[in-house]
Amino acid sequence: MTLLDIKDLSAFYGKTQALFDCSFAVEEGEFVALLGSNGAGKTTLLRAISGLLPFKGSIFYAGRSLEWIAAQKRLGLGIAQIPQGRGTFSEFTVDENLQLGATIISSRSQIRQDKERWYETFPRLRERRDQLAGNLSGGEQQMLAVARALMSRPKLLMCDEPSLGLAPSITQEILAIFKTLHRDHGMTLLVVEQNVDITLQYADKAFVIEAGQIVAGGAASDLINNEDIKKSYLGVA
Numbered sequence: 660m661t662l663l664d665i666k667d668l669s670a671f672y673g674k675t676q677a678l679f680d681c682s683f684a685v686e687e688g689e690f691v692a693l694l695g696s697n698g699a700g701k702t703t704l705l706r707a708i709s710g711l712l713p714f715k716g717s718i719f720y721a722g723r724s725l726e727w728i729a730a731q732k733r734l735g736l737g738i739a740q741i742p743q744g745r746g747t748f749s750e751f752t753v754d755e756n757l758q759l760g761a762t763i764i765s766s767r768s769q770i771r772q773d774k775e776r777w778y779e780t781f782p783r784l785r786e787r788r789d790q791l792a793g794n795l796s797g798g799e800q801q802m803l804a805v806a807r808a809l810m811s812r813p814k815l816l817m818c819d820e821p822s823l824g825l826a827p828s829i830t831q832e833i834l835a836i837f838k839t840l841h842r843d844h845g846m847t848l849l850v851v852e853q854n855v856d857i858t859l860q861y862a863d864k865a866f867v868i869e870a871g872q873i874v875a876g877g878a879a880s881d882l883i884n885n886e887d888i889k890k891s892y893l894g895v896a
């Protein structure tokens with residue numbers, strides 16, 4: 660089933676147009692990467708999907724138009740976005756951050772089980788559960804941002820540049836966790852990245868955005884060998 664179906668999506672900041680008729684689809688259970696250079700429109704696209712920015716065109720999620728659905732309601736429908744720069748609450752502990760991620764879940768036992776499950780996946784967070792998020796390393800903060808988003812029980816998890824400021828080995832670790840979420844928990848992932856080669860090793864499919872337009876797309880295994888696309892749009896030498 661198509662989980663996310665985007666057609667002719669345009670978005671504006673005041674009078675400035677940032678997205679131009681973008682169309683692409685994400686199937687349920689897929690791990691999709693959205694690649695593009697600085698200022699291409701990646702964050703804008705995620706914001707339109709999660710409800711932080713109005714759009715023209717259409718976004719269908721599980722067959723339902725998102726046009727009139729507010730951001731908080733979209734979270735309730737299973738759409739979670741991990742913002743660029745992580746957005747964890749630095750003055751709260753790791754455990755409190757997870758709790759804050761579960762505000763839309765009413766069952767305490769469910770929250771307890773979910774915490775346990777994600778502490779299992781991220782053992783370093785369990786070790787640091789009582790530490791302030793602001794004192795974690797960059798990689799740990801990104802893991803916390805992912806775990807916090809998971810606490811809302813999303814179907815579609817969107818993550819904006821998880822690798823920002825992280826060493827390649829940590830980036831690899833985080834992408835491997837996404838792969839596990841996708842494989843073992845059936846989660847659908849839309850991950851924005853500039854780290855083209857590493858990301859294409861983990862994703863099923865990728866789209867390339869350039870100057871607000873989707874300019875290429877296909878199976879990650881094909882794109883990884885497509886030197887033309889990498890050179891033209893992604894700044895890979």
Ligand SMILES: Nc1ncnc2c1ncn2[C@@H]1O[C@H](COP(=O)(O)OP(=O)(O)OP(=O)(O)O)[C@@H](O)[C@H]1O
Pocket residue numbers: 672675677695696697698699700701702703704743
């Ligand atoms: N709040 C805003 N007000 C006005 N213009 C904006 C705003 N946010 C982004 N833009 C513009 O929209 C375009 C797309 O920006 P966006 O943040 O989506 O790019 P990006 O692909 O996420 O880049 P990066 O990799 O640097 O995060 C850019 O030209 C940017 O200057």
Ligand SMILES: [Mg+2]
Pocket residue numbers: 701702703743819
């Ligand atoms: Mg961005």
